[in-house]
Amino acid sequence: MPLAAWIEYLAVAACAASAVLAAEGKGIDLFGVLVLALVTAVGGGTLRDLCLGARPLFWIEQPLYVWTALATAVTTFVLVRFARLPAKSLALIDAIGLALFGIAGTEKALAFGAPGIVAVLLGVVTGVAGGILRDVLRNEVPLVFRQDMELYATAVFAGAVAFVAIRFFQPPAKWHRWLAMALILALRLSAMRWKWRLPSLRLLDREP
Template identity: 65%
Template sequence: MPPWIEYSACAVCAISGVLAAEGKRMDLFGAVVLALVAAVGGGTIRDLCLGVRPVFWIQAPDHITWSLVAAVSTFVLAGFIEIPNRALTLADAFGLALFGIVGTEKALLLGSPAIVAVLLGIVTGVAGGILRDVLRSEIPWVLRAEVELYATAVGIGATIFVLLERWLPPSESHRYIAMSVILILRLAAMRWKLRLPTFQTRPKK
C-alpha cells in the first residue's frame, strides 16, 4: 500500500472532524481532537484487533503530521470563507473509500480470513467517524436510518477487493477499483437517497 493513500485518508478524515465541530462552539483544541480521533480512530482499532504493536500512527508519526496540517488549515480557512455543509459528507465519503480498502488490504496481508478482512475494512472506515460523532454528542452516522448507504458501501467495496485479490492476478488496480466502488456508491446514495430498509415491527393486535 503506497504511504500517500493512508496519509490522504488521515487528512480527509481530519478535515471531516474539524467540519463536524461547526455549531458545537469548540475552540481550536477541541476541533483538533475531533480531527485526530476521526483520522486515526478506525485504524487504531483495526491494528489492536490484528495484534499490531505499535499501532500505525506510532510506527509512522507522519500520519499525525498530515492530520494536524489538514485540521489546522481547515480551521483557519473556515474563519475566512463559508464552507458548504456538503463538505463534511464529501470529506467523510473520501475517508470511507480510502480507509475501507486500507484496512481490508492490511488485514489480508497479515493473514486474516476474507470475511475478517472485510469486517476490519468496515471498522477502519467507520470507527473514526463513530468516535468523532460520540465526542460531539451526536448519534453516529453509521447508526442513523436517514443516512444513505454508509458502512454498506464499505462492505461492498471491501468484498470486491477481496474477490479481485483472490481470483485475479496481483495488481495495484484492485485497490483503486474497490476504492472507486465505495466512493461511487456513497455519492450515488447521497444523490438519490438510497437507504437500507429500516427496522419495523408489526402493530400489535
C-alpha cells in the first residue's frame, strides 16, 4: 500500500477518535457517535474530492476507510467508558488528524494537477472541514471560527505552503510529507502551549 494511503488511513482514524472524544458529555448514543465519527473522518476529504472532480470519492472507492473510522470510533467509545483520558486528549488527537489530512489533501490536489495555491487551499479544507462538520452537528461553534482559538487552520496553511514550496524546487520524496506534517503539528501544539492567536477584527468606535 502506498505511503500516502497509509497517511490517509491514520488521518481517518485520528479524526474518528476526535469525534468520539468531542461527543463526551453531549448525551449522544453509540449510533450518534458513529455518525459523528464518519462525518468527521471523511467530510474534509469528500469536499476535496468534489472540488477536484475525483470520482468515485475516496471512501466510496475504498470502503476500508469507512471501516477504519467505524472501528476506531467503537474502540474509542468503549475506552472512554472505562478509562479517564487526559484533558488534552481531544486537542492532541485533533491536531494529529489536522496535520495528516492537511498534507494528504495538498498532495492529492497536486497529483490532480491543481495549481500551488489551489492545492494549499484544498489541503486546508481537507484538514479542517471534517472538524467543522463535527462541531456543527454537536451544536458548537467550530474550533476554526472561535475568537479564542489558537492557530488552527493557519497551521495547516503554513504546512501546506511549505510542502508545495519544497515540491516546486525538488522532485517528490517521502521526507517532504513528514516535514510538512511535523510543521503543522509543531505549530498547532506550540500555539496551544503558548496561546498563539491571530488578531481578531475590532472596528474603531465611531462618533454617532
